Amino acid sequence: MEGTILSSSPQVARAWLRASSKQWTAVLREREEQVFLVLTLVIGALVGAAVVAFILLTERFGARLYPAGGMGLRRLLVPVAGSLGMGYLLYRYFPDARGSGVPQTKAALYAREGRISLATVIGKFFCTSATLASGIPLGREGPAVQVGAGIASVLGRWLGLRPERVKALLPVGASAAIAAAFNTPMAAVLFSLEEVVGDLHAPVLGSVVLASATSWAVLRLLLGNNPLFQVPQYQLLNPWELGIYAILGVAGGFVSVAFTKLLLWIRANFLKFPKKTEWFRPVAGGVLVGITGWFVPELLGVGYNHVGAALNGGMALKLMALLLVLKLVAVAICYGSGNAGGIFGPSLFLGAMLGGVAGNVANHFFPNTVGTPGAYALVGMGTAFAGIVRAPMTSVLMIFEITRDYAVIVPLMISNLVSFFISARLQPNPIYEALAHQDGIHLPKAESRQGKRRQVNDAMRPPTGVLRAEMTVQEALEKVTGSEFASWPVCDDNGVVGVVSLQQLNDAAREGSASRRLSELVDPDDFPHVHMDHPLHLALERMGSNQLDLLPVVSRANQHQLRAVVTLEDVLAHYGVEKEVGK
Incomplete structure (x- = not known):
């Protein structure tokens, strides 16, 4: 009799699961909107916690691997070892975790029915954390977008939501990721709608706002109310200074085009190599970063501490000019060779260095009549972001949320508009669309998305x-x-x-x-x-x-x-x- 009971247990369990599945399907049909609302809150909380872990791993672990006063040999070997090890893992186990994360998220939204696998989420988190902690100068915000969207996709499919609803969750997760990564909840909403969805009137607006606010609250709960950069208050000393900010926009536009074209050209050439070489291609970036980092340690890592120094006028003109050139080349090669990491952070770094150089030059020729170099570094961050990422509205709102100062808005808008115009004319295809096209994915244009x-x-x-x-x-x-x-x-x-x-x-x-x-x-x-x-x-x-x-x-x-x-x-x-x- 005991054997009969045991043999019938699997059938009973399967029958119970079928009955539960039918009940859950009925609940979804009747209360899908309520389930979607609760899921939005859960996604915001989980993504916020994941981004906090991202920040702690990439910053604190990296400081131990290559300390500022450590041996030069460590600055050479750590990036090489990190790029080699993560290159193998990306090739062998996590092929979809390579690259920035934003084009991959858009590809999942428009070409893969909103599907991002759990393995990709885990691989993106682990490989990007290890890559950035080893000193590779890429960003963590783009990968955070894919991780956030991936968490939303996994949860939506696990709960049995319809494919249309799963796709609607991707911008929700992306918004939560940006809100926690930059501590800018409003800019996160705008980026998700402006760049990921491509429609500021998208029906998911409410869910995007809710997830962004939830993620931001988790960030404040775990790390406190600390802005990404500590910056002083700036002011416009002379109306004629707006002309200098316009010139900064011109320079930012050309730098954005140079960076985009170089990155795409390098990546296109790496993609021509045989498939079997994919696992050790990232070492090209690791070797370059290791050699240059031996002599210029400021090149290693995301570099937000150096951005903070530029914003507060604590960096020399020659060092900023040197870092502008080295970072531009290093990021292009590291990304093009296949390392895991994004271009959000590097674009802000390049903009800060460019703006700092412009501010120092302006102060040299027009002393006491223009703002501090830090003000130009701040505007330069938004300028490069608008030119490279092609999200000008997001960049203006993001810099405002970082500084919480209206005085910088008008110079920022002028510089961003000029940079965006030049970048769009000289490089018509935005960088994320171009990267996706190199992978054989044709993302829709704005008119077909809307x-x-x-x-x-x-x-x-x-x-x-x-x-x-x-x-x-x-x-x-x-x-x-x-x-x-x-x-x-x-x-x-x-x-x-x-x-x-x-x-x-x-x-x-x-x-x-x-x-x-x-x-x-x-x-x-x-x-x-x-x-x-x-x-x-x-x-x-x-x-x-x-x-x-x-x-x-x-x-x-x-x-x-x-x-x-x-x-x-x-x-x-x-x-x-x-x-x-x-x-």
Whole structure:
């Protein structure tokens, strides 16, 4: 009898789990909004605690590994060992934890149904903490965004929320991370909406605000009410000084473009190396940082203590100019080679050094008529952030929350606007979108993120009439005889590789190329296509410019993955003009 009871226990447990799952599903259907609200509070608290741990690990552990007065050999060996060890872990166990974290979060939001795995969250936290603690001069805020969004994603999926609700939780976690990382809850809300979602009127605004406030409260509870930087009060001494701040904006724009282009160029070249070299590529950054850190120890780590010195006028002009150049090159190589870390912190560091240099020069030529170098260093931080990250509104609000002083707002706005304008003109593709594109992920532009009506998703149909790339022109002509379309997608074993039209096939046959394969008529790296969230008018424009009546709808994560097709007939029908076409 005892054996019968034991054998029936697993069945009883499974039946109980099924019943509980059904009950929970019913609760979710009835009270999803209340569950989402409670989950927002939980996410804010957990992310706030995680960011506090981030701060303690990267700052205190790093101070023990390479103390300021320690041996120069330690400053050489620690970054090399850290980049080598973390490079192997990233390659072997946590491939999705490499890089900044912001483009990866946006990719999860727009191309992966809001999914960030628990392994990625753990790997991002551990590998970034160890990398930064070893002296690699990258930032912790970008990785914190991915960790925060990952915690939200894991909790949402564990509770069984619908995919749309899980995706809505990602900006909630991102906002909580920025609020705790910078001690700036308002700027965190704006960044989450301005950069991650791309829509200041997003329906998740309330949840984003709530999570940001909760995370900020946890930060204050654990670490106290200490601002990221201790800065004195600044003032504008002369209205003509605004012209100097505009010149700082020009310099900040060019520095932002130089940094972005250099980083993207270096990373593109590292990506050309064989896949098997991925685990030791980060050592390139570690060796550079170790050698330069031997002679210039101020280069090691995030460097916020040196930013604080520049803000308070405690750093020499030559040292700031040297750190500006060395940090720009070191960050570009460390990030491009594949180390874990972000560009938030480095952008603030570069801006502070640039502003400090500009402030010292201004004081040399116009003594007693301009503000202190620290004021220019502060404005420079926002200037570089606006030019590199392309979030000008966030940068203004962030610097204001750091200083809590209105006097710096007008110079900051002028400098930010100039920097943003120059950066956007000389580097049209923002850095996060460019990094994602290098990984084969096509993030949506602002207009497609905000356009909720008349998208390709509304008019597409399952793919039909697909032609194989190994078919000849003659075989394709025979297959499409009687087809209702005049264009067809071409696919091979890896997915869609192009589109051919009836006109192309007929022209090839007339020229005596009937035996040519279709793969010779298409370009797999550059073929007309659309994504599901593209506006329908863009599909019409691409059909017209390529003389096609059908376009493949492909995945943003892989442009060769055929999701559907959209036809001219379906687009016109969606606009309600099919009857006129029939006539």
